[in-house]
Amino acid sequence: MGQLGFDFGEQPKRLTRVTPARLSTFDDCPRRYRMNYLDRPTPQRSGPWAHSTLGAVVHTALRELFDLPVQRRTPERAAALVTQHWKDGGFADAEQAAVYRERARRWVADYVEHNDVSGDPVGLERWVSAPAAPEGGPPSLIVEGRADRIDARGGELVVVDYKTGKRAPDEYEARASQALALYAVAAARTLRKPCRRVELHHLPSGTIAAAEHTDDSLRRQLRRAHETATDLRTATDTLSEGGDPDEVFPARTGRHCAWCDFRPSCADGRRAAQAVLPWALLASRDDGAMTE
Numbered sequence: 108m109g110q111l112g113f114d115f116g117e118q119p120k121r122l123t124r125v126t127p128a129r130l131s132t133f134d135d136c137p138r139r140y141r142m143n144y145l146d147r148p149t150p151q152r153s154g155p156w157a158h159s160t161l162g163a164v165v166h167t168a169l170r171e172l173f174d175l176p177v178q179r180r181t182p183e184r185a186a187a188l189v190t191q192h193w194k195d196g197g198f199a200d201a202e203q204a205a206v207y208r209e210r211a212r213r214w215v216a217d218y219v220e221h222n223d224v225s226g227d228p229v230g231l232e233r234w235v236s237a238p239a240a241p242e243g244g245p246p247s248l249i250v251e252g253r254a255d256r257i258d259a260r261g262g263e264l265v266v267v268d269y270k271t272g273k274r275a276p277d278e279y280e281a282r283a284s285q286a287l288a289l290y291a292v293a294a295a296r297t298l299r300k301p302c303r304r305v306e307l308h309h310l311p312s313g314t315i316a317a318a319e320h321t322d323d324s325l326r327r328q329l330r331r332a333h334e335t336a337t338d339l340r341t342a343t344d345t346l347s348e349g350g351d352p353d354e355v356f357p358a359r360t361g362r363h364c365a366w367c368d369f370r371p372s373c374a375d376g377r378r379a380a381q382a383v384l385p386w387a388l389l390a391s392r393d394d395g396a397m398t399e
């Protein structure tokens with residue numbers, strides 16, 4: 108039996124594999140999903156985003172920090188790892204990149220200074236996977252993905268997700284996050300331990316937003332994932348049977364088109380929102396939300 112009491116003994120004919128990233132991309136805009144995951148060659152995309160570059164560097168630095176022996180996990184070492192892995196992709200110029208490099212160094216140094224980093228995580232960017240049955244009975248989907256960090260605390264697992272965006276997330280967001288809930292289900296199954304607690308660690312503000320899931324709250328998230336996965340599967344099958352790509356995977360325009368990677372290949376999105384500059388979504392408000 109799994110964490111939620113599912114019986115995995117009976118195998119269905121067809122399981123849909125889903126990651127949190129695929130589900131949220133499809134929910135946000137089916138056309139974007141198609142361009143990202145199905146269209147080959149991949150349609151033209153925009154260049155790098157500074158906030159994505161920054162987030163990737165911070166994630167890498169923290170992963171490598173926890174690979175070190177405990178006595179070497181110092182604020183200085185954490186800052187040095189940011190410098191070591193730094194990239195300038197998406198920043199306005201070298202000067203702006205240097206400002207954010209220093210900010211990122213300070214964020215990770217403060218993180219090490221103010222949090223207990225002496226425990227050895229059981230997973231660092233670890234791939235976890237689980238069959239899941241939101242309605243009970245045989246599983247209908249496989250949820251999987253790469254969790255930033257999985258801790259073992261007091262006999263249970265804790266899913267940790269690092270955030271480097273503009274706004275500090277709150278407990279409601281931690282509880283409502285489909286990605287965190289699915290990682291909790293998959294971690295429990297992969298690592299064979301209960302996992303109910305999920306945490307968002309926001310580096311720029313030094314805050315942690317946490318939530319404790321119940322069987323019911325995890326089941327609700329799985330049900331939602333199942334519904335999206337069913338729509339996604341139907342659309343994919345219809346496309347492969349010759350369906351019209353724009354009807355089967357319609358454009359869902361909105362503010363998000365301003366920073367969509369596939370704007371260069373999507374006339375609807377370009378009409379719907381003015382593009383923002385590649386550094387407009389950085390954590391600090393100092394640069395403003397500048398548009399092209």
Ligand code: SF4
Pocket residue numbers: 135136138139358359360361363364367368369370373375376377
């Ligand atoms: S630009 Fe907008 S409508 Fe076009 S793919 Fe991106 S999110 Fe979808």
